[in-house]
Amino acid sequence: MKLTRRVFIMATGISAGALMTGCAGMMAGPLHSSLIPRKAKPSSPAVGNWVASTCQGCTQWCAVQIFVQDGRATRVRGNPLSKTNHGYCCPRGHLIPQQMYDPDRIKTPMKRTNPLKGRGVDPKFVPISWDEALNTVADKMMELRKAGEPGKLMYMRGRYSSTSTELLYGTLPKVWGTGQYFSHSAICAEAEKMGPGLTQGFFGYRDYDLGNTNCLVAWGCDPLSSNRMVPNTMHHFPGIVKRGTVIAVDPRMSTIAAKAHEWLPINPGTDGALASAIAHVILTEGQWGKEFVGDFKDGKNLFVTGKLVDEAAFAEKETNGVVKWWNLELKDKTPAWAEKETLIPADQILRVARAMGKAGSKTTVWMGPGVAMTPRGTYAAMAVYALNGLLGSIDTEGGVWQSSSVPLGKFPSAEKYVDDVAKAGSKGKKLDGRGDKDMPAMMGGKPGSGVVTNNVANGLLKNPGAIKVFLSSWSNFNFSATGAGRWDKAMAQIPFFVHMVPNASEMTQFADIVLPSTFNSAEGWSIVSNMGNGYGYASIQQGAVKRLWDVKQEETEVMWLLAEKLKAKGFPNLFDYYSQEFKDPETGKLPTTAMEFSEIAAKISSATLWMPKEPLKGDAPIKGWAEFKAKGMFSGPKYTLKKGWGGKFGTVTKKFEFYSETLKKGLLEHAKKYETTTDDIMTVSGYVARGDLAFVPHYEPPKRHGSVADYPFTFIDHKSRLNREGRSANVTWYQEFKKVDPGDVSWGDVVKMNPSDGARLGLKDGDSVKITSMAGTIGCQLKLWEGVRPGTVAKCFGQGHW
Ligand SMILES: Nc1nc2c(c(=O)[nH]1)N[C@H]1C(S)=C(S)[C@@H](COP(=O)(O)OP(=O)(O)OC[C@H]3O[C@@H](n4cnc5c(=O)[nH]c(N)nc54)[C@H](O)[C@@H]3O)O[C@H]1N2
Ligand SMILES: Nc1nc2c(c(=O)[nH]1)N[C@H]1C(S)=C(S)[C@@H](COP(=O)(O)OP(=O)(O)OC[C@H]3O[C@@H](n4cnc5c(=O)[nH]c(N)nc54)[C@H](O)[C@@H]3O)O[C@H]1N2
Numbered sequence: 101m102k103l104t105r106r107v108f109i110m111a112t113g114i115s116a117g118a119l120m121t122g123c124a125g126m127m128a129g130p131l132h133s134s135l136i137p138r139k140a141k142p143s144s145p146a147v148g149n150w151v152a153s154t155c156q157g158c159t160q161w162c163a164v165q166i167f168v169q170d171g172r173a174t175r176v177r178g179n180p181l182s183k184t185n186h187g188y189c190c191p192r193g194h195l196i197p198q199q200m201y202d203p204d205r206i207k208t209p210m211k212r213t214n215p216l217k218g219r220g221v222d223p224k225f226v227p228i229s230w231d232e233a234l235n236t237v238a239d240k241m242m243e244l245r246k247a248g249e250p251g252k253l254m255y256m257r258g259r260y261s262s263t264s265t266e267l268l269y270g271t272l273p274k275v276w277g278t279g280q281y282f283s284h285s286a287i288c289a290e291a292e293k294m295g296p297g298l299t300q301g302f303f304g305y306r307d308y309d310l311g312n313t314n315c316l317v318a319w320g321c322d323p324l325s326s327n328r329m330v331p332n333t334m335h336h337f338p339g340i341v342k343r344g345t346v347i348a349v350d351p352r353m354s355t356i357a358a359k360a361h362e363w364l365p366i367n368p369g370t371d372g373a374l375a376s377a378i379a380h381v382i383l384t385e386g387q388w389g390k391e392f393v394g395d396f397k398d399g400k401n402l403f404v405t406g407k408l409v410d411e412a413a414f415a416e417k418e419t420n421g422v423v424k425w426w427n428l429e430l431k432d433k434t435p436a437w438a439e440k441e442t443l444i445p446a447d448q449i450l451r452v453a454r455a456m457g458k459a460g461s462k463t464t465v466w467m468g469p470g471v472a473m474t475p476r477g478t479y480a481a482m483a484v485y486a487l488n489g490l491l492g493s494i495d496t497e498g499g500v501w502q503s504s505s506v507p508l509g510k511f512p513s514a515e516k517y518v519d520d521v522a523k524a525g526s527k528g529k530k531l532d533g534r535g536d537k538d539m540p541a542m543m544g545g546k547p548g549s550g551v552v553t554n555n556v557a558n559g560l561l562k563n564p565g566a567i568k569v570f571l572s573s574w575s576n577f578n579f580s581a582t583g584a585g586r587w588d589k590a591m592a593q594i595p596f597f598v599h600m601v602p603n604a605s606e607m608t609q610f611a612d613i614v615l616p617s618t619f620n621s622a623e624g625w626s627i628v629s630n631m632g633n634g635y636g637y638a639s640i641q642q643g644a645v646k647r648l649w650d651v652k653q654e655e656t657e658v659m660w661l662l663a664e665k666l667k668a669k670g671f672p673n674l675f676d677y678y679s680q681e682f683k684d685p686e687t688g689k690l691p692t693t694a695m696e697f698s699e700i701a702a703k704i705s706s707a708t709l710w711m712p713k714e715p716l717k718g719d720a721p722i723k724g725w726a727e728f729k730a731k732g733m734f735s736g737p738k739y740t741l742k743k744g745w746g747g748k749f750g751t752v753t754k755k756f757e758f759y760s761e762t763l764k765k766g767l768l769e770h771a772k773k774y775e776t777t778t779d780d781i782m783t784v785s786g787y788v789a790r791g792d793l794a795f796v797p798h799y800e801p802p803k804r805h806g807s808v809a810d811y812p813f814t815f816i817d818h819k820s821r822l823n824r825e826g827r828s829a830n831v832t833w834y835q836e837f838k839k840v841d842p843g844d845v846s847w848g849d850v851v852k853m854n855p856s857d858g859a860r861l862g863l864k865d866g867d868s869v870k871i872t873s874m875a876g877t878i879g880c881q882l883k884l885w886e887g888v889r890p891g892t893v894a895k896c897f898g899q900g901h902w
C-alpha cells in the first residue's frame with residue numbers, strides 16, 4: 101500500500117471509529133452510526149507472506165514463520181508443521197522483529213582508533229568499508245603465516261547456527277592451521293551432560309515424554325520459562341497438573357514452582373544431598389523400577405537404613421552397580437540427614453520421594469543447570485539424573501528419552517586443502533587447559549576431550565603472546581563468563597581482535613575491527629536441527645527480510661570474502677576449498693559470490709531431506725529445495741521406546757551405570773597419564789570424594805567463594821522468560837513485560853530478597869542496593885519477595901550490562 105502520512109492518519113481514524121461503533125453496536129444498537137464514513141470498507145487482513153525460519157532465542161531452535169510485509173518482519177509464530185512446538189513460539193520468539201530492528205545495531209564495519217584497551221576505555225571506533233575491514237583482517241592473518249606461526253590465530257564462538265558454523269568453526273582453523281578454537285559450550289550446558297553421560301553413556305540433551313508423564317520433577321530449571329522445549333511444555337503442562345504431580349526443586353519460586361504441587365526451595369548447591377535422600381527412600385521402601393533395575397534374588401528388600409548389602413543378593417537387569425551405590429553413598433542418607441544440608445523438611449522429602457516412586461517409570465526428572473552449573477556440578481548432575489535410572493524411567497512411555505535427529509548433509513572434505521604448515525600449526529597445546537592434571541574435562545568419558553571455555557581467559561593470562569589474532573562471533577565472554585574480570589584483563593592484552601556481532605557488547609569494546617553480523621533468525625541462510633516431543637527435526641533459516649544495514653553473515657558470507665582476500669595475499673587454500681568443492685546439489689553449479697556460497701551451503705546441509713537417496717521415515721516427502729524453503733522443516737519418525745535397553749547404552753558396561761565404569765575408566769586413564777592415583781586427581785581438581793565413591797553419584801558439598809562472615813548471602817541467578825540468552829535486554833518489550841518473571845518488575849532491574857532478611861537489615865522494597873561478591877560489585881534495586889528463601893538472594897541474568 102502506498103500511503104502518505106496524512107492519508108495514513110485518516111485511515112487510522114476511520115478504523116478506530118469503526119471499532120468503537122462495533123462495540124457500541126453490540127451493547128445497544130448502532131448509536132454512533134454517524135461516525136462511520138459512508139464509503140468505509142471493513143479493514144482487510146495485512147498483506148504479506150509467512151516465511152519459514154528458525155528462532156534461536158534459546159537452544160530449542162524452534163521452527164517458526166515470520167510474517168513479512170514488503171521485506172519487513174512484523175510478526176512471528178511457530179511453524180504449523182512442527183510436531184515439537186505445535187505451531188507456537190514462546191514469548192521470546194515474538195521479540196525477533198524488535199531485536200532485529202534494534203536501532204542500536206552495528207550498521208557498518210568499524211575500526212578502533214584508540215590503541216589503549218580496557219574496561220571503560222573508549223575504543224574510538226570509526227566506520228570503514230567491508231573491503232578495508234577484510235583487507236586488514238587478512239593482512240594480520242598473513243603476518244602470522246609468514247612468520248610461521250599460524251597457531252597464534254584463535255577463533256571462539258558463542259552461540260552459532262548449527263550446520264553453517266562448520267564453515268567457520270570447522271574449516272577455518274583446520275585449513276588455516278590452528279588448534280586454538282573454542283566453543284562456548286562449557287559456560288552453557290556441558291556440565292549438565294555429565295549426568296546422563298557418566299551414567300547412561302549419553303552426553304546430550306534429553307527429551308521428555310510430557311504427553312504421558314505422571315510426575316514431572318523440574319529440578320534446577322524452569323521449563324515453562326526457559327531451558328528447552330518451552331512451547332511443548334506449555335502445551336502439555338495442564339494435562340500433567342491434572343493427572344499427576346508436578347514437583348519443582350529451585351531456591352527461587354520460578355514459574356513452574358508457582359504452579360507446582362510441591363515446591364522445594366533448596367539451599368543452593370545441595371541438590372546432590374536431596375537426590376541421595378530421595379534415592380534412599382525409593383530403595384528402602386522398595387519403589388525402584390524392578391523391570392529396569394532388577395530385584396533381590398529371594399524377593400526380600402535388604403535395603404535397610406545403615407545396613408550394608410551383599411552384592412550377590414541382587415540380580416540386576418539393565419543397570420550396573422545399584423548395590424555398590426547403596427553401600428558407598430546411600431545407606432545413611434536419610435531424609436533427616438538431608439534436611440540439615442538442603443533445608444528442605446524431611447517429611448517433604450519423604451512425600452516427594454513417594455510421589456516419584458508411585459509414578460515409577462512414568463516419572464520425568466528434568467534436570468537443568470541449577471543442579472549442574474556449579475563447581476563439582478558433575479556429581480550433582482549424576483545424582484539427580486540417576487533417579488531416572490532408579491525409577492526405570494529411561495526410554496519409557498512417560499519417561500526420559502535420548503535425543504532424536506534427522507540426517508543432514510555433510511560438507512565436502514577439506515583434507516586436500518590442509519597443507520603442511522596447517523598440519524603443524526594445529527598441533528599446539530590447547531589454551532583452555534583441557535587434559536591438564538587438574539582438568540580431566542571428560543566429555544564422552546574421555547579425558548581431555550571436553551572444552552573448558554572459561555579457562556581460555558586464564559590460558560591467555562598465563563601465556564601472553566600465545567595469541568596474536570583473535571576472531572570471535574556471537575559471543576560476549578566479558579559478560580557471560582563467570583569471573584568476567586579475567587576476560588577484561590586477557591582481552592586487553594590481545595594485539596588484534598575481530599568481533600563479528602550485530603550489537604556492540606562488552607566484548608566488542610576490545611575489538612580492533614568490528615564486523616556487523618546478520619541477525620540469524622531472519623537475515624541469513626542456515627540449516628538448524630534439534631528435537632523435542634519425540635521428534636528430531638531440521639529447520640531452515642533464510643534471509644526472510646530486507647537487510648536494513650550493511651551487515652553480513654559471519655559463518656558463510658564473511659568466510660567467503662575473507663578467504664578471497666587471503667587468496668589474493670598468497671593463501672589460496674580456504675577460498676579454493678569453498679569455491680571448488682561446494683557444488684549446488686540441484687544444479688551442480690559452483691558458487692561465485694558470497695551469497696551463492698551461503699545458499700549452496702544451506703542446500704548441501706539439507707539436500708538429504710529433500711532429495712534423499714532412499715525414502716525417509718517421518719514427514720511426507722519434500723520434493724526439492726523450493727518446497728523445503730516453503731515448508732521450512734522436516735521432522736523424522738516418533739521416538740522408539742527402550743532404545744538403550746538390552747545392553748545398548750553407550751557406557752563401558754552397556755548398562756545404565758550407578759557405579760560408573762565409564763567414569764572410572766576415564767579417571768584411571770587420566771591418572772595413568774600423570775603417573776598418579778585417581779584420589780590425587782580428585783584432590784587437585786577440587787572434589788571431595790576419595791576411593792570408589794568417586795565412581796558413583798554422590799553428594800559433594802558446594803564450593804563457596806568467600807567466607808560466610810564476609811559474604812553472608814548465597815547469590816543465585818536465573819534466566820528471564822524473555823532472555824534470548826545474553827542478548828535481548830536492549831529490546832523494549834523485554835523491559836515492558838519483565839514482570840512476567842515471578843518477583844521481577846517491569847522497567848526495573850531487581851535483586852530479590854526474602855522479607856525476613858530485609859527486615860533484619862532494615863531494607864525496604866525499592867531501595868537502591870549494592871551486591872558484592874568476590875567477583876565485584878553491581879548496583880540495582882531491592883525487591884522483597886517471599887519467593888526466595890532466607891539467606892539466598894536471586895537475580896535475573898541478562899540485565900545490568902556495563
Ligand atoms: N528464557 C530463556 N530460555 C533459555 C535461554 C535463555 O536465555 N532464556 N537460554 C538457553 C540456554 S543457552 C540454556 S544452556 C538453557 C539453560 O537452562 P535454564 O534452565 O534456562 O538455566 P538457568 O535459568 O540458568 O538456571 C535454571 C534454574 O536454576 C535455579 N538455581 C540456581 N541455583 C540453584 C541450585 O543450587 N539448585 C537448584 N535446584 N536450582 C538452582 C535458578 O533459580 C533457575 O531457575 O536455557 C535455554 N533456554
Ligand atoms: N551469570 C550467568 N551467566 C551466564 C548464564 C546465566 O544464566 N547466568 N548463562 C550461560 C549460558 S547458558 C550461555 S549459553 C551463555 C551465553 O553467552 P554468550 O555465548 O557469550 O552469548 P550471548 O551473550 O547470548 O550473545 C553474545 C552476543 O552475540 C551477539 N548476537 C546476537 N544475535 C546474534 C546473531 O544472530 N548473530 C551473531 N553473529 N551474533 C549475535 C550479540 O551482540 C550478543 O552480545 O551465557 C552463560 N552465562
Ligand code: SF4
Pocket residue numbers: 155156157158159160161162188189190191192193328329330331
Ligand atoms: S526462544 Fe526458544 S522456545 Fe522460544 S520460540 Fe525461540 S527457540 Fe522456541
Ligand SMILES: [Mo]
Pocket residue numbers: 159287288289
Ligand atoms: Mo546455554
